[in-house]
Amino acid sequence: MSQFPLNPCSACGGEVRSQTIPREFSREGTTVRIEGVRALVCVKCGEVYFEPGATDALLGAANALFALSRQNHQVRDRLVGVAP
Numbered sequence: 001m002s003q004f005p006l007n008p009c010s011a012c013g014g015e016v017r018s019q020t021i022p023r024e025f026s027r028e029g030t031t032v033r034i035e036g037v038r039a040l041v042c043v044k045c046g047e048v049y050f051e052p053g054a055t056d057a058l059l060g061a062a063n064a065l066f067a068l069s070r071q072n073h074q075v076r077d078r079l080v081g082v083a084p
């Protein structure tokens with residue numbers, strides 16, 4: 001799906017590994033959580049690197065969840081989306 005290079009961590013020079021992680025966004029008291037986001041995570045310092053373009057896609061997904069939260073008055077303060 002992606003072939004972005006596994007560079008050493010630019011923060012500490014440690015090894016980075018491809019992982020799927022959850023990502024949370026908060027806005028106006030609402031938190032949305034997107035599970036299964038593929039990213040590179042440094043095994044030493046925990047720095048997280050996203051693929052090029054992934055941040056925009058994540059923000060788009062988060063915005064969609066926030067919009068859903070506003071539309072659906074039954075939604076509590078938390079929505080979870082799952083990345084494909």
Ligand SMILES: [Zn+2]
Nearest residue numbers: 009012042045
């Ligand atoms: Zn690091």
